[in-house]
Amino acid sequence: MIETRTKGIVLLSGGIDSATTAAIARKDGFDVYALTIRYGQRHVMESKAAEDIARTLGVCDHKILSIDLRAFGGSALTDAIDVPKSDDVSEIGEEIPVTYVPARNTIFLSLALGYAEAIGSSDIFIGVNAVDYSGYPDCRPAFVEAFERMANRATKAGVEGCKITVHAPLIELSKVDIIRQGHQLGIDFSLTHSCYDPTADNLACGHCDSCLLRRQGFELAGLADPASYA
């Protein structure tokens, strides 16, 4: 008897969160179809990391789409705006940071929805989390739920009664819990990339919000962080 597994689209950025999300999807019985969006990041390390992670996870397919969101501007991740740096994780503010990319998760989920619809999948996975990054409006449960509701009105599957589900398995987890879970699932964290502002020779800066959260997460998890810092 041939076992039919379910296709799951996983948005894979190359960071810890999306790698862990992909491993969760696989553990939960999904055949993983990874989707990486190159959106005009100032560095391209992220999509290289996504390729390495996809390969080690044994995904069924990995699509890399390019769209240049620099055209819109408005973010330190795509524009020539300085990425904020600090030595102290407690200095990360409550406000929406300049590293926010306008409507990024909406755009990413929409593209995942197109991919899902094209290959007959009704399960989309995204590694957002609302705990350590509450400054981004599109990382909250209310957003994910609203996207799912919209997706079920947007697509053939939705109108034909085959419900589309947006899975956000990390949404209530802290960074340390995500790292612990990824570690248990065998993620090779040396392949992941977190830094918003790496050096020319691809060392992590160690001081942007993303590096600070990563370092603190590994420390609290009692695990060695395999990233190379400047």
Added chain:
Amino acid sequence: MIETRTKGIVLLSGGIDSATTAAIARKDGFDVYALTIRYGQRHVMESKAAEDIARTLGVCDHKILSIDLRAFGGSALTDAIDVPKSDDVSEIGEEIPVTYVPARNTIFLSLALGYAEAIGSSDIFIGVNAVDYSGYPDCRPAFVEAFERMANRATKAGVEGCKITVHAPLIELSKVDIIRQGHQLGIDFSLTHSCYDPTADNLACGHCDSCLLRRQGFELAGLADPASYA
């Protein structure tokens, strides 16, 4: 006294519907910021038409973004699938046609939302209509409302209480009403492009669903169709 006009993002494809939508946005007092998405259509006439229309409308800015949705497949508009042809508009089926591009309007509206957020606009215009094209799930009022609700949970503006509105002024209009309204607003329809499958020398085929609806619309409106047919 300087009059402050409101910025409106208009998704401009180069067809009759989006050109009329842009003219309505302008009439309603919006400064128009046009957004055209090149998504791997088999023909590029559409974005050329969008540029001509944007210029004659006097938009404040016109951004053209490229994203290759052919990567996902699943549509006659992006793949090597035959576009259906007929001599009779009544043969257009009720089912979702092969020219449907998976999640296209969701993707387009998401990109418009990113543009809106980046320039501080909270009004997005899209020329969908549910009457003459009810086969597309993402052309229905329920979809537009669900997208708007999601957009208000996805963005800074939304979470800060500045409501984002998705305007779909054509949604209840038939093609003939759209043509009449565009005509009244001074649209030069010779600049618009409708055909799904033009010839190598850029003549409209006259027999795809889009050509059939256009020709019938002009006929019912009692206006000459300035398109050149093969």
